Amino acid sequence: MSVSTLSEWVLTYRQQPQQLVAAYQQLNANLSRDDNAWIYIASHDEIHAQLTTILHAINSGDKQVGDYPLLGVPFAVKDNIDVAGMPTSAACPAFTWTPQQDATVVARLKGAGAVVVGKTNLDQFATGLVGTRSPFGAVKNTFNPDYVSGGSSSGSASVVARGLVCFSLGTDTAGSGRVPAGFNNIVGLKPTKGWLSNKGVLPACRLNDCVSIFALTVADVQAVAEVAGGYDPQDPYSRHNPKTSPARFSETPRFAIPDKLEFFADIHSEAAFAKTLARLEQQGAELVPIDFSAFTQLAEQLYYGAWVAERTVAVGEFFRNQPEEMDPTVRGIVANGLNYTACDAWQAEYTRAELAQKINAQLAGFDALVVPTSPTIHTIAEMAQEPVRFNSQFGTYTNFTNLADLCAQALPGDFRDDGLPAGITLIAPAWHDRALSQFGMAWQAAINLPLGATDKLLPAPGAEKISSNHVRVAVVGAHLRGMPLNHQLTTRNAVFIKEARTAASYRLYALANTQPAKPGLARSQEGQPIAVELWDIPQACFGEFVAEIPAPLGIGTLTLEDGESVKGFICESIALADATDITAWGGWKAWLARHHSA
Known part of the structure; x- marks a missing residue:
């Protein structure tokens, strides 16, 4: 048995939360301690304690069912992220300890009603993109057990792909939240650095680490991120969202693609990506090749430059005292950090900044960059022969992302001819996470593949939620598409959402002596629905947009035909005396x- 998607799970148990106990009895029976995707599976008592906290709050009246957006949702946590009372090993038994406090992201998810069911396997100390560098064993690909699962968040991807949990947490420094998603036909979000707190996460490279999220659907990933994300004053690298980014891509997305694509002679991956590019063009996207040399140079910095010394710092004490307890490949990578000086580290930062600036300038005219999540895949046996070279190949289109301060979302793509998944990744500037998800939801609906390695299909979309970082504005006149003042929206990253109509309690007037010509909208007991356009404008840009609106116009709250209330243009009544009523x-x-x- 596989669990539902997040939205289906919540819908099922929102009506009968008391049934959660029975649901978990069945779920626990499906979690095998012989499955090496798990390092630790929560005991009956640990699960019961989490459920009791939720149910007691509901039964006592302290909280309502609706206060738990993730009511009882089962999730897994990569074993380099702390869960209170459960051991954290980072896939190194000698390193294991038991924290008494949840990582911030885990605490926020528990507070929203989600339930941790276990800790998952990983490449030791999150060092690798393969899923084989663990004393607990190599996690197998969910479509072909001869192949790797991808790493380092191997177990987190595997348990989601098989439907054992609704979502899972991973980490992503060089692609660990994307490569396993691509290899297992699921969704992986590598969020903007600093959006999800790293407090309680064992660092790999503190300047580049991100907590990542895996789920079967983009909608589920977005829902989890909105709960788990947010500024954390206890994380020195946490950041406030500046609320200046667009809510979604352009109506006709414009995507950059590498001018020279490298697949390391893997004809199956190359053919699958060609199908995906053709599909994107069929759906109306514009694809523009760009010089990819800066991306490649920056990607090489992460493992073949002084940045590797961050990994040495992260596990320095353990490396010095118990190196024999480490995976040999991981130990060799960590040891390389000792070869660099402080001067090398500063030069590496200067190089990173120069390349990152160039990369962001190249992406400025695009909605996103589209790349294969990985250019190739290898068997577990092949990986044993070439553990470093093949790992490096997997990072071709991932390693640069965090160094350039970009966000990314790995999506299911057209399958390879040999039946293995071959996902794609969309990469965009920092804080464009919402726009990535909006496109990802449309993409996943269009490609309509079975979810993960299950036989489930994408559920019907739920009601759209307006972004908390944007203001929805109803435009009625000179700011409409094609009208002379529309640029006041588009230059502030506002995006068109849809056409709509007001409630039947408005009248429309052509105002006298306005340049350019403008209408005035006024509430009336005798009115009719008036055509409007809905636009989402970033919150930080809303004030300067309003400041440009001249009297007698202003911004108030309008009621739409469907009952929704949004901000919109209104007009002072004094200006209607010499205006022409054009309501009809x-x-x-x-x-x-x-x-x-x-």
């Missing part, structure tokens, strides 16, 4: 068209 035309564009043709 139903909208500004209709009035202009008929007016000019008369």
Whole structure:
């Protein structure tokens, strides 16, 4: 048995939360301690304690069912992220300890009603993209057990792909939250650095580490990120969202692609990515090749430069005292950090900054960069023969992302001819996570593959949630698409959402002596629905947009035909005395068209 998607799980148990106990009895029976995707499986008492906390709060009236957006949702945690009372090993038994406090992201998810069911396997100390560098064993690919699962978040991806949990947490420094997603046909979010707190996460490279999220659907990943994310004053690298980024991509997305694609002679991956690019073009996206040399140079910095010394610092004491307890490949990588000086480290930072600036400038005219999540895949046996070279190949399109302060989302793509998944990744500037998810949801609906390695299909979409970082504005006149003031929206990263109509309690007027010509919208007991456009504008840009609106116009709250309330243009009543009532035309564009043709 596999569990539902997050949204289906919550819908099922919101009506009968008391049934969660029975659901977990069945779920626990499906979690095998012989499955090496798990390092630790929560005991009956540990699960019961988490459920009791939720159910007691509901039964006592302290909280309502609706206060738990992740009501009883089972999730797994990569074993380099702390869960209170459960051991953290980072896939190194000699390193194991038991924290008494949850990592911030775990605490936030528990507070939203989610339940930790276990800790998952990983490449030791999160060092690798392969999923084989663990004394607990190599985690197998969920589609072909001869192949690797990808790492370092191998177990987290595996348990999601098989439907054992609704979502899982991983980490991503060089691609660990994306490569396993691509190899297992699931979704992996590598969020903007600093959005999800790293407090309680064993560092690999503190300047580049991110907590990542795996789920079967983009919608589930986004829902989890919105709960888990947010500024944490206890994490020195946590950041406030500046709330300046667009809510979604352009109506006709413009994507950059590498001018020279490298697949290391893997014809199956190359053919799969070609199918995906063709599919994107069929869906109306514009694909533009760009010089990829700066991306490649920055990717090489992560493991073949002084940045590797960050890994040495992260496990320095253990490396000095018990090196024999480490995986040999991991130990060799960590040891390389001793070869660099402080001067090398500063030069590495200067190089990173120069390349990152160039990369962000190259991406400025695009909605996102589209790349294969990995250019190739290898068997577990092959990986044993070439552990470093093949690992490096997997990072071709991932290693640069955090160094350049970009966000990324790994998505299911067209399968390879040999039946293995071959995902794609969309990469965008920092804080464009919401836009990535909006496109990802549309992409996943269009490709309509079975979810992960299950036989489940994508559920019907739920009601759209307006982003908390944006303001939805109803535009009625000169700010409509194609109108002279529309640029006041587009230059502030506002994006068109849809056409709509107001409730039937408004009248529309053509105002006198305005340049450019503008209408005025006024509430009336005798009105009719008026055509509007809905735009989402970043919160930080909303104030300067409003400041440009001249009297007698202003921004108030409008009621739409479906009952939704949004911000929108209103007009002072004094300006209506010499205005022309054009309500009967139903909208500004209709009035202009008929007016000019008369």
